Amino acid sequence: MPLMEPYRVKVVEPIPVLTRAEREAALARAGYNPFNLRAEEITIDLLSDSGTNALSAAQQAAGMVGDESYAGARSFYRFRAEVEGLTGYPHIMPVHQGRAAERILFATLLKPGQLSLSNTHFDTTRANVQLVGAVAVDLPCQEAADLDSEAPFKGDIDLAALTDALTGPDRDRVGIVLMTVTNNGGGGQPVSMANLTAVSRLCRQHGVPFYLDAARFAENAWLVTQREPGYAHLSPAQVARLAFDLADGAVASLKKDAIAHIGGFLAVRDEELAKRCELLLTATEGFRTYGGLSGRDLEILAQGLREVVQPDYLRSRAAATHHLGELITAAGVSIVRPAGIHALYLNAGRLLTHLAPGRYPGHALAMELYLAGGIRCAELGSLYLGEEDADGNLVKSAPYELVRLAIPRRVYTQSHLEYVAEVLAEIAKAPERVPGYRIVESPPLLRHFNCRVEPIR
Numbered sequence: 238m239p240l241m242e243p244y245r246v247k248v249v250e251p252i253p254v255l256t257r258a259e260r261e262a263a264l265a266r267a268g269y270n271p272f273n274l275r276a277e278e279i280t281i282d283l284l285s286d287s288g289t290n291a292l293s294a295a296q297q298a299a300g301m302v303g304d305e306s307y308a309g310a311r312s313f314y315r316f317r318a319e320v321e322g323l324t325g326y327p328h329i330m331p332v333h334q335g336r337a338a339e340r341i342l343f344a345t346l347l348k349p350g351q352l353s354l355s356n357t358h359f360d361t362t363r364a365n366v367q368l369v370g371a372v373a374v375d376l377p378c379q380e381a382a383d384l385d386s387e388a389p390f391k392g393d394i395d396l397a398a399l400t401d402a403l404t405g406p407d408r409d410r411v412g413i414v415l416m417t418v419t420n421n422g423g424g425g426q427p428v429s430m431a432n433l434t435a436v437s438r439l440c441r442q443h444g445v446p447f448y449l450d451a452a453r454f455a456e457n458a459w460l461v462t463q464r465e466p467g468y469a470h471l472s473p474a475q476v477a478r479l480a481f482d483l484a485d486g487a488v489a490s491l492k493k494d495a496i497a498h499i500g501g502f503l504a505v506r507d508e509e510l511a512k513r514c515e516l517l518l519t520a521t522e523g524f525r526t527y528g529g530l531s532g533r534d535l536e537i538l539a540q541g542l543r544e545v546v547q548p549d550y551l552r553s554r555a556a557a558t559h560h561l562g563e564l565i566t567a568a569g570v571s572i573v574r575p576a577g578i579h580a581l582y583l584n585a586g587r588l589l590t591h592l593a594p595g596r597y598p599g600h601a602l603a604m605e606l607y608l609a610g611g612i613r614c615a616e617l618g619s620l621y622l623g624e625e626d627a628d629g630n631l632v633k634s635a636p637y638e639l640v641r642l643a644i645p646r647r648v649y650t651q652s653h654l655e656y657v658a659e660v661l662a663e664i665a666k667a668p669e670r671v672p673g674y675r676i677v678e679s680p681p682l683l684r685h686f687n688c689r690v691e692p693i694r
């Protein structure tokens with residue numbers, strides 16, 4: 238297979254291209270917060286790879302035969318068979334998106350004061366752990382701290398730290414170990430099968446439930462076939478199955494690796510736990526055969542799960558991200574290395590050395606990408622993770638000032654990605670011209686979604 242997109246385009250959507258003056262006005266109106274922009278003001282949207290994917294003709298066709306019966310719909314059984322075939326889990330509950338699965342699982346499994354241990358919790362996952370009064374603890378591996386290291390599995394959990402947690406004074410508080418594959422909060426880095434195997438063994442030894450956050454299970458499996466000795470001869474679906482085999486169940490946002498717009502699942506082995514989860518599912522999402530989704534959605538998801546494990550698709554997607562990463566690096570902008578698949582993470586702190594963390598260099602670079610090229614993305618730095626005093630001064634900065642370029646599935650072509658690299662290269666020629674930002678309005682919760690900031694001229 239030559240390295241190109243293994244599909245051709247049948248339906249197109251125009252891309253808005255605004256003038257710089259129009260973008261300046263749009264951004265000022267949005268309070269310099271990318272979440273407040275209207276999609277029609279955006280040329281290339283790299284805010285998220287979640288629910289932003291392009292459906293295949295086969296998915297559209299599957300949607301047409303969706304069975305919209307309230308209970309027992311044919312579409313549910315197709316969905317369940319697909320997820321069961323993929324994961325091997327006997328109890329499968331559809332939900333409207335990943336965070337619903339997290340909420341239901343944690344509310345059923347965790348008690349107040351317990352600990353959830355992870356390579357890194359995604360932010361909604363952390364919030365759902367905290368909502369039941371439990372504590373989310375991230376134990377990323379040592380290699381993850383070195384953004385430039387080419388270590389192949391920087392999404393791994395720190396096994397020594399995990400062993401300490403499972404044997405130390407707080408061992409009785411550990412309620413779950415949750416591995417996020419790939420590790421979205423940690424640079425989109427994959428988790429090795431060796432690491433998952435060790436985690437599984439430790440959890441069995443200490444009687445702790447082990448779950449996967451499998452939002453990007455296929456992309457993780459692909460990187461295992463490419464990077465981990467002993468897996469090159471297996472298909473991505475086979476590797477994914479080996480990973481699911483190691484755990485007691487999984488939560489998954491299917492807005493990512495089912496190449497769809499909405500959906501998720503909660504899957505568990507334990508029948509008694511499944512029954513308790515089903516009660517919450519029915520009370521808060523929908524009856525167990527639809528979980529808040531339409532028959533049409535369930536069909537589209539089932540078909541997407543088939544398509545996402547195709548080697549040609551995964552090879553092309555990984556190559557596209559890698560290509561963009563190389564162009565960006567050549568333009569003098571550092572990325573978290575090595576490139577993963579769903580996103581590239583730009584090291585804005587290293588590019589905008591004239592901006593202290595309190596001037597939010599990650600946010601500044603994200604804003605500049607919009608102003609210069611209509612590219613929308615969001616920072617993962619001190620605006621998102623930092624802490625301010627009452628006067629709005631940053632008192633605790635994030636460990637790194639990053640910007641995530643998340644890449645929707647099957648949506649943008651190589652030339653779109655090359656355009657992104659060109660815009661970034663222009664900015665990198667005179668980074669000192671990029672202004673810093675200050676917060677003018679900061680809500681107490683979920684600040685990055687709702688805050689308003691302004692440039693410091």
Ligand code: F0G
Pocket residue numbers: 284285286287334335336337359361362417421450452490491492500501643
């Ligand atoms: N887990 C991971 C690893 C995620 O990346 C996300 C969502 C979720 C859980 C929650 O799933 O959105 O379906 O409720 N990530 C999106 C992103 C929002 O942009 O990375 P959800």
